[in-house]
Amino acid sequence: MEQILIWTILAISGVFLVMTILIIANKAWRETQAAMRARRRKELEPKILSWAHGDAKSVRDALAETPSSFDKSVLEQILLDHIQRVRGIERDRLGRAMEQLHLIDGYLAGLESRRWWRRAESAEKLGLAACKRAVQPLAQALDDEMPEVRLRAAKALGRLGGEASARKLVHALNEPTRWSTIRIADILIGMGHQSIDAVIESFPGLSHDGQLAVLDIVGQVRPVSASPWLLKRLESESSDIRARACHALGSIGDPNMAIELSAAINDREWPVRAMAAKALGRMRVAEAIPKLANALRDEEWWVRHNAALALRSIGPRGIEALENLVADGDAFAREQAILMLEESGRLDERAGELAQGGSTVRTAAKAFLERVVAAGTTERLRVLSREHPLAEVRHELLALLPEKSIS
Amino acid sequence: MASEQILVVDDDAVTARFIASLLREHSYDVLVAEDGANALELVGRHELAMVVCDLVMPYRDGYSVLRAIRQNEKYHDLPVLLLSMRDREEDVVKGLEEGADDYVIKPFNARELLARIRKILNRKRRVT
Numbered sequence: 095m096e097q098i099l100i101w102t103i104l105a106i107s108g109v110f111l112v113m114t115i116l117i118i119a120n121k122a123w124r125e126t127q128a129a130m131r132a133r134r135r136k137e138l139e140p141k142i143l144s145w146a147h148g149d150a151k152s153v154r155d156a157l158a159e160t161p162s163s164f165d166k167s168v169l170e171q172i173l174l175d176h177i178q179r180v181r182g183i184e185r186d187r188l189g190r191a192m193e194q195l196h197l198i199d200g201y202l203a204g205l206e207s208r209r210w211w212r213r214a215e216s217a218e219k220l221g222l223a224a225c226k227r228a229v230q231p232l233a234q235a236l237d238d239e240m241p242e243v244r245l246r247a248a249k250a251l252g253r254l255g256g257e258a259s260a261r262k263l264v265h266a267l268n269e270p271t272r273w274s275t276i277r278i279a280d281i282l283i284g285m286g287h288q289s290i291d292a293v294i295e296s297f298p299g300l301s302h303d304g305q306l307a308v309l310d311i312v313g314q315v316r317p318v319s320a321s322p323w324l325l326k327r328l329e330s331e332s333s334d335i336r337a338r339a340c341h342a343l344g345s346i347g348d349p350n351m352a353i354e355l356s357a358a359i360n361d362r363e364w365p366v367r368a369m370a371a372k373a374l375g376r377m378r379v380a381e382a383i384p385k386l387a388n389a390l391r392d393e394e395w396w397v398r399h400n401a402a403l404a405l406r407s408i409g410p411r412g413i414e415a416l417e418n419l420v421a422d423g424d425a426f427a428r429e430q431a432i433l434m435l436e437e438s439g440r441l442d443e444r445a446g447e448l449a450q451g452g453s454t455v456r457t458a459a460k461a462f463l464e465r466v467v468a469a470g471t472t473e474r475l476r477v478l479s480r481e482h483p484l485a486e487v488r489h490e491l492l493a494l495l496p497e498k499s500i501s
Numbered sequence: 502m503a504s505e506q507i508l509v510v511d512d513d514a515v516t517a518r519f520i521a522s523l524l525r526e527h528s529y530d531v532l533v534a535e536d537g538a539n540a541l542e543l544v545g546r547h548e549l550a551m552v553v554c555d556l557v558m559p560y561r562d563g564y565s566v567l568r569a570i571r572q573n574e575k576y577h578d579l580p581v582l583l584l585s586m587r588d589r590e591e592d593v594v595k596g597l598e599e600g601a602d603d604y605v606i607k608p609f610n611a612r613e614l615l616a617r618i619r620k621i622l623n624r625k626r627r628v629t
Contacts, residue, residue, distance in 0.1 A: 147523055182612060
């Protein structure tokens with residue numbers, strides 16, 4: 095019995111000893127490798143960078159020796175680190191070095207690997223390397239069975255840029271069950287203007303959600319040239335499409351589109367009307383004032399609010415329209431106009447005019463404030479009648495306000 | 502003529518090495534600092550021609566380095582080029598308003614960066 099116990103203890107100790115030795119050996123090996131890589135990197139990096147800054151053709155000549163497989167892995171890290179930090183000729187040359195060292199061939203082969211993480215890693219590196227001949231293989235990787243591979247291939251195409259990459263990505267917008275539409279849209283937005291032609295051309299063949307994503311992309315990238323195309327989308331049967339098109343037109347802010355866009359302020363669906371009002375505010379076109387003023391009588395609060403905001407953002411003529419609406423026959427329009435004048439500080443300015451300027455200014459201010467009082471929205475005026483720094487203003491306001499509302 | 506000395510400040514060692522290599526390739530003498538505090542120490546100790554400084558760094562960012570340089574009587578006119586991944590209009594405007602001589606967005610075009618540095622140094626030479 096004692097013998098068995100001793101042997102058991104010895105066996106367990108032996109196992110622990112072997113494991114400890116293995117762990118220490120592994121750590122030592124890793125640290126040695128890291129030190130070797132760091133030392134080799136210090137030697138190779140200046141050669142690679144000097145080659146990138148120059149105009150010599152072959153990177154192998156710059157290295158002066160055929161790289162071993164260890165050197166190749168160090169060179170790969172150097173190239174990947176630098177290529178993502180620069181643009182222009184240096185980036186092209188670093189990419190060329192990756193080609194010449196056959197790293198790109200390795201990544202392309204990696205896309206065919208049976209191991210999904212190797213496919214994902216290869217896709218990512220092809221994007222970092224900005225390798226134009228990888229567009230087609232990466233496009234195929236968009237159909238990979240593993241979501242991670244698909245996502246990295248999409249990001250790689252986004253990094254590669256160009257219309258060909260954009261065309262491949264746009265089709266991924268059509269697969270909402272497999273793709274996060276938002277992620278693909280973000281990648282296309284990141285590509286900027288180079289994605290616009292592709293997304294617009296693909297629009298008719300996309301699903302409803304895909305089409306909405308396209309309108310968001312156009313709205314975010316803001317190409318002025320897309321404005322006429324967006325105006326056409328206002329004829330769509332779908333109110334979502336019409337509303338997003340209005341939003342995109344507002345983001346672009348091309349004032350030449352304002353007259354045609356202002357027709358959407360009479361749309362049968364309120365979200366379209368609200369977006370049209372908001373967009374007109376961003377364009378800041380005075381010609382839209384009558385339609386925006388009319389939108390303050392809309393039955394939906396969002397439309398009235400956006401129209402009032404739009405009038406405010408148009409400037410003095412928009413503010414003037416808001417002041418005229420204070421005496422409007424529609425109670426909602428009156429309320430919204432006064433609230434916006436209050437928010438913009440115009441109400442305070444008008445109160446201040448009671449004590450400043452010539453008699454014409456004073457009389458006009460008084461007449462305007464009388465209309466505000468008649469409209470029944472007197473909260474701010476009551477505050478000013480107590481707190482305005484000028485005694486004359488406080489006095490004039492107290493005289494204007496009905497007694498029961500002074501308290 | 503002794504080569505002009507440029508200080509490169511970036512907490513990202515890879516970027517700092519790339520810029521240093523680019524400048525050395527064009528015969529500039531380069532010093533590298535990995536943070537703002539180290540950068541100001543080097544600014545005080547060396548006769549620098551200019552500073553190329555990253556904007557976003559831990560502890561002491563590019564704005565802070567720039568302000569410290571502009572507020573110091575001894576080297577308030579030292580040219581500073583800011584480098585940053587922040588590409589919004591307001592960031593660029595803020596950088597220039599704080600007193601930077603130029604603002605370059607990352608990832609940068611190496612030859613364009615070099616041209617901007619040369620332009621700043623030429624201007625400085627003309628003034629002095």
